[in-house]
Amino acid sequence: MSQELTDHLQTNIQLSEEDALRISARFKVLKVKKKFILLDEGASCHHIYFVSKGCLRLYFLKENGTEQTTSFALERWWLTDFTAFQNQNNSAYSIQAVENSEVLSIDYQGFENLLAEFPILERHFRIIHQRANAAAQTRIRVLYEYSREHLYHQFVLKYPGFVQRVPQYLLASFLGISPEYLSEIRKKTFS
């Protein structure tokens, strides 16, 4: 039973406390330590995850062997490899805990059942996904619009607290730059 999930469920729709609890009970609670791997690239992706505490990251292995982080998920974010989840095939990404975290998970069938039993949730997830889409549009835009250096400065301005929470090499990976270059950028900034 997670307070974060029941709160979250009630943000977009009218849902009784009872129903919120009944829904919340369908999720499995995972308490994971920093660096724990929830989903391994190549494994079948049956679950969707909700972060109730902590932080996860989604990443994959590039041809040159380095890890490329494509997203972080903080409290109250949903995360999975949506392509694999929908099509019920193997994941092209891994998911790892960046901090000690509490994560709720539900598998594909459980999720479908939930939507069938509580059709009001269709609206909730329609809104969640529509917003995620808006965010993705913006994300793609800034990748086109700005230099990597500018991207770093923007990120620090936008998420000042978050920069402290992740090691620098993960931030570099997320921004799509080498740790060395990020180091150079930071040096420039402070001098």
Place this chain on the structure above:
Amino acid sequence: MSQELTDHLQTNIQLSEEDALRISARFKVLKVKKKFILLDEGASCHHIYFVSKGCLRLYFLKENGTEQTTSFALERWWLTDFTAFQNQNNSAYSIQAVENSEVLSIDYQGFENLLAEFPILERHFRIIHQRANAAAQTRIRVLYEYSREHLYHQFVLKYPGFVQRVPQYLLASFLGISPEYLSEIRKKTFS
């Protein structure tokens, strides 16, 4: 009344022909010529668009004055600046017809009313948006994973017919490269 829309609406949900027609009737039909601008950057974004025939593009103006295309929408795709649409404020993008097109549009309030009257549509759009999210995840991934040159080759392989439909400078813009560099890539390819 658009055959494309009624067909599209019936792909994810059970919907009677009558209801499909009744829904479809709420959309305004726009027949636009190539290069016609449906939405102008900075204008208020009240509508969401469904492409029934032809092709649209979403783009914005970069600081250096060049246009950056971030997506194309082909038949049966939904398109808008989702951030602006949701929040009912001004658009950060423009939308232009790439070819002579037929487009259906509905404004924010009309869309909300439709969802209220036909709640089954929540499911339809939940699925549409979930899929769009999966696509965005993949899009972001390839932007990180591959060189611009590789991106071009992949694109040609994946959408061989589409490359013929758009002028080369728009393709370059979408790939995030200069027309000159695209020209160079093509030269290398054929020699």
Place this chain on the structure above:
DNA sequence: CGGATCGTTGATCAACTTCAACGGTCGTGG
């Protein structure tokens, strides 16, 4: 036919990567 737009070419330049090396720090086992 004439003008504007589009694609190409080559030269120079900026952004960012790669590699190798070094110093600091953190956590773990003795």
Place this chain on the structure above:
DNA sequence: CCACGACCGTTGAAGTTGATCAACGATCCG
């Protein structure tokens, strides 16, 4: 609690990728 090793961040040199600018040829359309 200390010592050691692994990992992390930094530095500098050399190399790549792709942008920018200017000029020219081709093509499309009125």
